[in-house]
Amino acid sequence: MTNVLVLGAGGQIARRAIEMLAGEDVELRLLLRDASKLADAPEGARVVEGDVLDRDELDAAARGEDVVYANLAGDLDVQAARIVESMTTAGVGRLIFITALGIYDEVPRAFGAWNRRQIGPMLGPYRAAADTIEESNLDYTILRPAWLTDADEVSYEVTQRDEPFKGTEVSRKSVAALVTDVVTHPDRWARANLGVNKPGTDGDKPAFV
16 A cells, blocks of 8 residues: 655645545555645545744654655645655655646747746746755655636647647646556656646637636
8 A cells, every 4th residue: 555645635626636636556655735635535535734934843744654745735835845855854755746838838829928928927936846846855746737727628748848848738637647657657657757748738828718
């Protein structure tokens, strides 16, 4: 059985991933600031109220885990540094970490310009978070999803760090399915940095905008 710590467990992608992981051979520890947001946590999952920026709380949560899946927002650069430190201290080697598209200026043409206008201020801290993780000794998988939809579908393709980003959107369920695949096959996409999009969604901006 694989012990999995989910950071930011109340988020929309994380909740879908938790639902999928509940059917796998895993033991879930779910950390979020307000435990009441996970009143519907799967049976057997341990819900922990805490803050990723609190090293004592994070160290305690990471202890004994095999995989950490982080799906956070805000000061991602600071959070990533805390996570790397805590995982190193706890001897946890496998990290799945969600950032955002565009942190490497890898989104081409008009969509890239549109994306920068929408989320430009967050790209620097998100890039710094990815850099911190890549400079660590962890077996990481960094995911950079396209703009997210609530479509009830699993349809995605990936691009590597040094490849132009494809597509404009992807469902949260698809990202959750990729997270689940990495958790259940930890050798898959180790030390990889992946863009994630739905095939056939190229354009100047997401269709739902």
